[in-house]
Amino acid sequence: MKDIFKLDGKIAVVTGGAGGIGEALALGLGYHGATVVVSSRNQQAIDAVAARIKKETGSEALGVASDVTDEASLQNLVDTVKARYGRIDILVNAMGMNIKRDAFEYPLEDWDKLFDVNVKGTMAACKVVGRVMRDQQGGAIVNLSSVRGIRGYTGGNTGYCATKGAVELITKALALEWAPHRIRVNALGPALVITPGTRHIAENPELAAKYAAAVPMGRIGMPEDMVGAVIYLCSDASSFVTGQTIYVDGGLTAA
Numbered sequence: 187m188k189d190i191f192k193l194d195g196k197i198a199v200v201t202g203g204a205g206g207i208g209e210a211l212a213l214g215l216g217y218h219g220a221t222v223v224v225s226s227r228n229q230q231a232i233d234a235v236a237a238r239i240k241k242e243t244g245s246e247a248l249g250v251a252s253d254v255t256d257e258a259s260l261q262n263l264v265d266t267v268k269a270r271y272g273r274i275d276i277l278v279n280a281m282g283m284n285i286k287r288d289a290f291e292y293p294l295e296d297w298d299k300l301f302d303v304n305v306k307g308t309m310a311a312c313k314v315v316g317r318v319m320r321d322q323q324g325g326a327i328v329n330l331s332s333v334r335g336i337r338g339y340t341g342g343n344t345g346y347c348a349t350k351g352a353v354e355l356i357t358k359a360l361a362l363e364w365a366p367h368r369i370r371v372n373a374l375g376p377a378l379v380i381t382p383g384t385r386h387i388a389e390n391p392e393l394a395a396k397y398a399a400a401v402p403m404g405r406i407g408m409p410e411d412m413v414g415a416v417i418y419l420c421s422d423a424s425s426f427v428t429g430q431t432i433y434v435d436g437g438l439t440a441a
């Protein structure tokens with residue numbers, strides 16, 4: 187049987203590709219043979235990740251800046267990738283943010299900011315890349331959800347939970363609508379992962395132990411833990427899988 191996890195010849199776009207999880211996913215795609223276009227708003231950061239992919243994996247990589255809250259900038263990303271590589275086979279939406287606010291006081295402008303990036307940004311990226319995939323009759327999309335997409339959480343996370351719940355339903359609805367076009371749409375649901383934004387938890391032994399204790403496997407996730415599921419969802423290995431979220435969470439959502 188051929189290597190069904192291989193991505194040789196595939197063109198992948200990773201939004202949020204210079205983020206803690208996005209960088210690991212972009213590298214993983216490169217290691218499995220894909221050409222990787224790394225995107226976020228910070229050109230310097232994405233250029234650095236693209237250089238790392240080329241050096242460490244030998245795959246072709248390019249940094250193209252875009253803001254997922256700006257449809258014209260997403261269209262420019264798509265046009266640039268199409269002009270350079272001719273197609274887009276894989277989209278991984280690894281961008282995202284959180285704004286923690288007490289629910290009694292939640293400023294609605296913060297709610298809008300959160301939804302603009304996590305929800306509208308996910309849909310906008312799917313839409314502009316989805317049109318390319320429709321025209322070429324095939325593609326695989328992976329959206330970053332979270333265990334918070336199906337489990338509520340305290341600590342000012344109402345808005346974040348709501349956005350991730352929305353990402354899961356966008357994923358399912360698009361999976362249905364785009365199945366006839368051979369576009370598969372799935373999601374990844376991590377539990378806490380140590381990234382620059384959450385490093386303060388790893389650096390605080392008491393806090394780290396508290397988070398780890400909540401995970402059946404007894405530890406916090408690392409960005410590298412996320413790679414296998416995404417390679418699976420982007421490759422022929424998952425050719426009959428769409429509309430699903432894979433929770434990579436050490437068993438957290440099994441309870």
Ligand SMILES: NC(=O)c1ccc[n+]([C@@H]2O[C@H](COP(=O)([O-])OP(=O)(O)OC[C@H]3O[C@@H](n4cnc5c(N)ncnc54)[C@H](OP(=O)(O)O)[C@@H]3O)[C@@H](O)[C@H]2O)c1
Nearest residue numbers: 202204205206207226227228253254281282330332378379
């Ligand atoms: N870390 C965790 O514990 C965890 C757990 C579950 C789910 N997740 C989800 O996984 C995804 C990645 O998380 P992470 O921890 O890797 O976050 P991160 O390190 O903060 O990275 C977020 C990325 O999103 C990009 N981004 C933010 N706003 C953007 C915009 N308007 N347009 C384009 N790019 C934008 C950032 O780049 P620029 O700011 O340079 O644009 C950055 O590359 C998020 O959706 C997050 O909700 C994370």
